[in-house]
Amino acid sequence: MLKAKVYVSLKKTVVDPQGLAVKNALKSLNYEQEVEEVRVGKLIDIKLNISDKEKAKQIIDQMCKKLLSNPVIEDYSFTLEEVKESN
Amino acid sequence: MLKAKVYVSLKKTVVDPQGLAVKNALKSLNYEQEVEEVRVGKLIDIKLNISDKEKAKQIIDQMCKKLLSNPVIEDYSFTLEEVKESN
Numbered sequence: 001m002l003k004a005k006v007y008v009s010l011k012k013t014v015v016d017p018q019g020l021a022v023k024n025a026l027k028s029l030n031y032e033q034e035v036e037e038v039r040v041g042k043l044i045d046i047k048l049n050i051s052d053k054e055k056a057k058q059i060i061d062q063m064c065k066k067l068l069s070n071p072v073i074e075d076y077s078f079t080l081e082e083v084k085e086s087n
Numbered sequence: 088m089l090k091a092k093v094y095v096s097l098k099k100t101v102v103d104p105q106g107l108a109v110k111n112a113l114k115s116l117n118y119e120q121e122v123e124e125v126r127v128g129k130l131i132d133i134k135l136n137i138s139d140k141e142k143a144k145q146i147i148d149q150m151c152k153k154l155l156s157n158p159v160i161e162d163y164s165f166t167l168e169e170v171k172e173s174n
Contacts, residue, residue, distance in 0.1 A: 036134040
């Protein structure tokens with residue numbers, strides 16, 4: 001069984017209102033000096049019933065393109081790791 | 088300059104409606120066989136004006152507890168990496 005961790009984040013050129021909101025909230029908690037920039041993205045954990053890593057890579061890549069990310073404004077990356085079958 | 092990647096995800100015992108929605112969407116894209124479970128979390132990138140890793144660790148940990156995660160239902164983890172100053 002494989003577990004994919006998919007990271008989806010806005011492209012650098014795209015304005016990120018959620019990130020700005022978090023930055024402002026951190027400012028009001030007195031972290032103004034420390035924080036330079038905040039950007040918020042998504043982390044999608046997918047447990048796969050596949051043991052072949054190459055096949056899993058292809059499938060996750062398709063999923064990212066079709067559903068998990070919007071390729072116009074977002075970038076994605078993912079990692080695959082083996083997990084033990086849980087009963 | 089340091090960059091923190093903060094991963095916030097729902098605790099395992101907490102129902103994740105967003106994850107279920109993604110799972111169902113993947114089902115309708117004919118990935119029913121392959122997908123076992125989907126859970127959706129947040130990925131927060133923070134650029135810090137700090138060079139001391141220990142201090143950065145403490146500050147990010149405080150931020151997670153105060154603002155970035157809800158410790159009742161969410162777990163968080165983070166990594167720190169050095170980045171070049173961009174002008």
